[in-house]
Amino acid sequence: MEQDSSDQHYSDKEKIAAFDNEFMPHIDAMYNFAFRLTHDEDDAKDLIQDTFLKSYRFINSFQKGTNAKAWLFRILKNSFINDFRKKSKEPAKVDYQEVEGYYNSEKANSNITTxxxxxxxxxxxxxxxxxxxxxxxxxxxxxxxxxxxxxxxxxxxxxxxxxxxxxxxxxxxxxxxxxxxxxxxxxxxxxx
The missing domain is CATH 1.10.10.10 (Winged helix-like DNA-binding domain superfamily/Winged helix DNA-binding domain)
Structure with a gap:
């Protein structure tokens, strides 16, 4: 089977260099996008982590010299959509320990009215x-x-x-x- 000529194989040093020079400069913009999509700090961080894991796994499909930011945002967007579809099929979850913790806290017993x-x-x-x-x-x-x-x-x-x-x-x-x-x-x- 003939290999596609666009496939590149990165050495470990080239992978590290690509991450340091091409991918990491975009982490703040990626976090902002992830946070605006998820509206949750932890979910945004998870989405960024997932994006970087996938970018490492599929780095051979990244063409050197192309727009790394667009490539990373595409991975992030696809990960978000896949997670969104998966979560929309799950029933809603309630953290009962958090609810119980609130009602047992001093905040619930305060006489301050708003x-x-x-x-x-x-x-x-x-x-x-x-x-x-x-x-x-x-x-x-x-x-x-x-x-x-x-x-x-x-x-x-x-x-x-x-x-x-x-x-x-x-x-x-x-x-x-x-x-x-x-x-x-x-x-x-x-x-x-």
Whole structure:
């Protein structure tokens, strides 16, 4: 069987050099993207770790001199989607020890009363935007995060998502319209 000429074989030294020089400079941007996708620090860290493990495992498919950032973001995005699909099929889990710990703590026994209306209104706008964004399909949420939050160009997004630029533009336009619709009904319900 003939081997594809695009396959490269990295020595151990070349793998380390690729990680140090090509991959690690993007770890902060990757974490920001992972956190915006997962909304959880631990899940974002797990996603980054999974991305780096996969990038090490499949490093021979990375072509030297190409856009390492786009290659890593594509792995991260695919890992997130795979985890998202797997988790969406699992039943919801509750950590009963955490609930029990709260009710046995001093916080639960304090006599401090709070005006829940103030707390709710104070955080509502941020929560409503997050909820609207989270309610979008993964493909739409991803383009909004990559473009409007992370500031990637259409070209970078096309490489990360492995889709044509025209599809990026179309998906982003549709995602923004869906988000606008979701937030418009919220704004109307608030009297705007």
């Amino acid at each position: 005006d829940l209306r103030i707390d709710t209104i104070k955080d509502m706008m941020g929560d409503e935007i997050s909820n609207a964004l989270n309610s979008l399909a993964v493909d739409f949420r991803t383009v909004i995060i990559l473009c409007d939050v992370e500031g990637f160009t259409y070209e970078e997004m096309a490489k990360i998502l492995d889709i044509p630029i025209g599809t990026v533009r179309s998906r982003l336009h549709r995602a923004r319209n869906l988000l606008k619709e979701k937030l418009q009904s919220y704004a109307q319900s608030m009297g705007y």
